[in-house]
Amino acid sequence: MPESVVRDARRIVVKVGSTLVTNEGRGLDEDAISRWGRQIAELRAMGKEVVMVSSGAVAEGMKRLGWARRPKAMHELQAAAAVGQMGLAQVYETRFRAHGLATAQVLLTHDDLADRKRYLNARSTLLALLELGVVPIINENDTVVTDEIKFGDNDTLGALVTNLIDADALVILTDQSGLFTADPRRDPQAGLLERVVAGDPVLETMAGGAGSSIGKGGMITKVLAARRAASGGAHTVVASGRQPEVLVRLARGESIGTQFIAQTPRLAARKKWLADHLQLRGSVRLDEGAARALVAGGRSLLPIGVTEVSGEFERGEAVAIRDPEGREIARGLINYSSSDARRIMRRPSAEIETILGFIEEPELIHRDNLVLR
Numbered sequence: 001m002p003e004s005v006v007r008d009a010r011r012i013v014v015k016v017g018s019t020l021v022t023n024e025g026r027g028l029d030e031d032a033i034s035r036w037g038r039q040i041a042e043l044r045a046m047g048k049e050v051v052m053v054s055s056g057a058v059a060e061g062m063k064r065l066g067w068a069r070r071p072k073a074m075h076e077l078q079a080a081a082a083v084g085q086m087g088l089a090q091v092y093e094t095r096f097r098a099h100g101l102a103t104a105q106v107l108l109t110h111d112d113l114a115d116r117k118r119y120l121n122a123r124s125t126l127l128a129l130l131e132l133g134v135v136p137i138i139n140e141n142d143t144v145v146t147d148e149i150k151f152g153d154n155d156t157l158g159a160l161v162t163n164l165i166d167a168d169a170l171v172i173l174t175d176q177s178g179l180f181t182a183d184p185r186r187d188p189q190a191g192l193l194e195r196v197v198a199g200d201p202v203l204e205t206m207a208g209g210a211g212s213s214i215g216k217g218g219m220i221t222k223v224l225a226a227r228r229a230a231s232g233g234a235h236t237v238v239a240s241g242r243q244p245e246v247l248v249r250l251a252r253g254e255s256i257g258t259q260f261i262a263q264t265p266r267l268a269a270r271k272k273w274l275a276d277h278l279q280l281r282g283s284v285r286l287d288e289g290a291a292r293a294l295v296a297g298g299r300s301l302l303p304i305g306v307t308e309v310s311g312e313f314e315r316g317e318a319v320a321i322r323d324p325e326g327r328e329i330a331r332g333l334i335n336y337s338s339s340d341a342r343r344i345m346r347r348p349s350a351e352i353e354t355i356l357g358f359i360e361e362p363e364l365i366h367r368d369n370l371v372l373r
């Protein structure tokens, strides 16, 4: 169990709510965005990787369109989001650049994470951006979503992104100091909880009721997001975005807001998820050396160690991994379709691009996406 969730984390997702981003609907809070940029630059200097999930598109769009009340009709919400997202992207880009940070806009829908292939694509793109030192700024792709493919709120999106990129911690910045025993707007006696077990059902009863009229989620979606992040092994902090230097102080180990502690270690949680969700679509057979590297060395599977590919499958689907005698030694999510895998098997990863004309990953199956039997 970590002493300090953010200090001990290497990869962090920071989610900021509409209330903060748009100054309670008054318009984009450029100074706040600038302060987050400066702090994220400092976190990066401490060796941490940061991804942001930012709300505020609808609220900012409403402001720009002169609408006083949040519209109910889907197309109006979507129109507002389209207008507001332009402002968000512009301000993040200019304000973060002033602190030496490059940013990238990433808009996701639920389908992007539910579909295996798109899930892997979203994952590789985000990891590539981090590798390049860019800060991804993520929001829901509100303009194209329908009810069925909506995350619905960005707390949920933050948790899904946390699991998608195997982040160690999710930091949710909001307008309250953290999770209180009851809604502090309604109950002045409510007390702040400093450290709780993520997923504890009693927390859900404390966080009842919707949030502000500006945002979407309220505290309940934050409690549920912490539970979801914990199922992937990540811890969550809910803290006030108005606390000076909140991100830097958290990263230095200060206890601010509410820490939601995950009970399962991250890798174990991911592997459990994999083991529970795998529907096998085919198999690959390995040579002696590759089988040893996987079982004894804990390595990824490279195409060079594969001697046979059976079945028809797409990138992102699950396959059985067999030793030279045909015994199943592991299962995993494969980075290449069966036809591509057949073309690159027995070949060094450096040749993948020449053979296929493109390269997804140097590994056929990454060890994080693989469970030994």
Ligand SMILES: Nc1ncnc2c1ncn2[C@@H]1O[C@H](COP(=O)(O)OP(=O)(O)O)[C@@H](O)[C@H]1O
Pocket (backbone or CB within 6 Å): 016, 017, 018, 019, 020, 173, 174, 175, 176, 178, 179, 180, 181, 182, 183, 184, 185, 206, 207, 208, 209, 210, 211, 212, 213, 214, 215, 216, 217, 218, 219, 220
């Ligand atoms: N137990 C609780 N502790 C803290 N805040 C709560 C609680 N229950 C409800 N809330 C409400 O949740 C609101 C935060 O949600 P929301 O307005 O959606 O924020 P954001 O825009 O940051 O996502 C708070 O302003 C508060 O009124």
Ligand SMILES: N[C@@H](CCC(=O)OP(=O)(O)O)C(=O)O
Pocket (backbone or CB within 6 Å): 016, 017, 018, 019, 054, 055, 056, 057, 058, 059, 081, 139, 140, 142, 152, 153, 154, 155, 211, 214, 215, 216, 217, 218
């Ligand atoms: N995608 C929406 C996010 C809505 C939302 O979840 O808001 P919040 O509860 O403030 O995080 C937007 O940008 O307006």
